[in-house]
Amino acid sequence: MITNACAANVNGEGSYLAYDDIFNAVYPFSLEPLPYAADALEPAIDAKTMEIHHGRHHNGYINNLNSALENRSNLQEMTLSELVAGLNDLPDEVQTAVRNHGGGHLNHVIFWNTMTPGGSSSAGRLADAIDRDFGSLENLKAELKSAAGGVFGSGWAWLAAGSGGALSVVQTPNQDNPLTDGLTPLTGVDVWEHAYYLNYQNLRGDYVDAWLDLVHWEKVSELYEQSMNA
Ligand code: MN
Secondary structure, eight states: OOOOGGGOOTTOOOOOOOHHHHHSOBSSOOOOOOSSOTTTTTTTSOHHHHHHIIIIIIHHHHHHHHHHHTTOHHHHTSBHHHHHHTGGGSOHHHHHHIIIIIHHHHHHHHHHHTBOTTOBOOOHHHHHHHHHHHSSHHHHHHHHHHHHHHOOSSEEEEEEEOGGGOEEEEEEETTOOGGGGTOEEEEEEEOSGGGTHHHHTTOHHHHHHHHHTTBBHHHHHHHHHHHHHO
């Protein structure tokens, strides 16, 4: 008998999204189930934080993004990455909503889909590029931790790919996404307090350390490969 009753979490347990499903989704946007159970990342990230973060915060960004595009059929044809990358060319009336809620949606989809219990290993061209651009995975992790710690207020720290596959670590404020600056985000850590406050309170560095051990580098490798073919 399968005794999986604790999977009564409202967030469900779905599967990892492919590159196209992350970056090229179109209106109306919807909340996909987490690719693992809400308690799967414990003790690094507790189930309650996951449920609130995914079911309320992320869902809120999606609802607000859909509302902003509701009566704009021309924008409804754009993919999520086109909206976020082309933010500065959008009509003034929707720019802020797409920045906050389009970014909020994309950022969280990347976040959920590039974590896995216990983490995983990078492979192929990403592993080579990490060594080329950072010297080692340990150096990259140190840069990510430093960037995450240096975000004042709410925001994100990212591993991003530029033209030709050059890797860099960047910060974005609020729900901004590196795509708006011409970089493809590969993974990122949410340092809004809603992401960690229940468990870590003010100890953002401990949360970032825990996140670094959850990074699904195998999935990040896949996104990297596809970003270079996109
Ligand atoms: Mn968040």
